[in-house]
Amino acid sequence: MxxxxxxxxxxxxxxxxxxxxxVELYALDLEKLQAFAxxxxxxxxxxxxxxxxxxxxQMHGGGRSGRGIALILSGWxxxxxxxxxxxxxxxxxxxxxxxxxVGKPLPKAxxxxxxxxxxxxxxxxxxxxxxxxxxxxxxxxxGSGLRVGELTGLDVQASAQARxxxxxxxxxxxxxxxxxxxxxxPVGGKALAAMQHWxxxxxxxxxxxxxxxxxxxxxxxxxxxxxxxxxxRLRSLQAGLAIPVHPHMLRHSFASHLxxxxxxxxxxxxxxxxxxxxxxxxxxxxxxxxxxxxxxxxHPRAKIK
Numbered sequence: 001m002x003x004x005x006x007x008x009x010x011x012x013x014x015x016x017x018x019x020x021x022x023v024e025l026y027a028l029d030l031e032k033l034q035a036f037a038x039x040x041x042x043x044x045x046x047x048x049x050x051x052x053x054x055x056x057x058q059m060h061g062g063g064r065s066g067r068g069i070a071l072i073l074s075g076w077x078x079x080x081x082x083x084x085x086x087x088x089x090x091x092x093x094x095x096x097x098x099x100x101x102v103g104k105p106l107p108k109a110x111x112x113x114x115x116x117x118x119x120x121x122x123x124x125x126x127x128x129x130x131x132x133x134x135x136x137x138x139x140x141x142x143g144s145g146l147r148v149g150e151l152t153g154l155d156v157q158a159s160a161q162a163r164x165x166x167x168x169x170x171x172x173x174x175x176x177x178x179x180x181x182x183x184x185x186p187v188g189g190k191a192l193a194a195m196q197h198w199x200x201x202x203x204x205x206x207x208x209x210x211x212x213x214x215x216x217x218x219x220x221x222x223x224x225x226x227x228x229x230x231x232x233r234l235r236s237l238q239a240g241l242a243i244p245v246h247p248h249m250l251r252h253s254f255a256s257h258l259x260x261x262x263x264x265x266x267x268x269x270x271x272x273x274x275x276x277x278x279x280x281x282x283x284x285x286x287x288x289x290x291x292x293x294x295x296x297x298x299h300p301r302a303k304i305k
Contacts (some may be wrong), residue, residue, distance in 0.1 A: 002044060005030045008082050029075030045083070049093045052076070060100050070099035109252040112260075114241055115142055119190070121239035129201050133215060134231050136198040139191035140173070141232075141247050145254035145272055146185070148225045148247035150175040154214040156199070166195065166214060177273040185271055255280070 009027055012018045018026075036055040037044055052073075059069050077094040084092055110118070119138050123131040140146055140154075153163035153176055164175040171187045187195065202216070213222035229246055236245035255268050262268075269280040 002034055008079050026075045029072045030079060033076050045089055047093050049097055052093050052097045066100040073099055108249050109256040112257055115253050118236055118239050132198040132201050134235055136194040139194045141250035142254055143188040143191040144173055144185045145251050148228055150177055152223055152225055155212040156214050183273045
């Protein structure tokens, strides 16, 4: 290996006291740097930013991920910082070079069939109280696109202290979203029926009459977000879904399925309570993904025979 590289790795090991595995990874990154430099017939001390950018493009074109390239650049950047402190290079050629941007993963959403399967699952028929509550939670998350915090904040009725509440007559839910912004979302027919059934069982003998929360536990206290995560995960596995479902997955499903049916991006933005339309636009990618799958499955020219 290049003597300068050996000295730098010794510096990292002894003076910086980095872990052995970290030093080994630095060594691998610097081997790549030397290989690129040798291929370009350029000495490490005269490498310029244009060389680094060219090598980044080669790595990206070869299939290396943006995150992987970022880690390699970090190792190279540290090496040239050390060379600069030794007065061996006038500037750091890696300083202003960035890895290709890593695309954000698409939000995970259920298919329509999966969402319906979860919503119609009967659960524990030996415990109608629990079944009614959990079914209503699913209907509200999927049917109204609520965040889990908005769901837990719902009260049975409006009051001066209420963060959110249900208006059964108007078939609406009034919620307090991010940034303390209030919005009103519709409660669909299925959710309304589930809600009425739940409320009929919720307070037998006015056992919890003083508890304002819409969704409560056995002890009469307001359900936490963590409890809803756990109940939803259990319910999705019992319903036979391949993956455990979390509350935000139902919100993603709500938005995706609504766009598939209506293509009204602004309307979905309002229902979700997004401050920016760009946040909502991610669901158009989900919608295209759905259409692409439908094309691949059904179009006679989609596949090579």
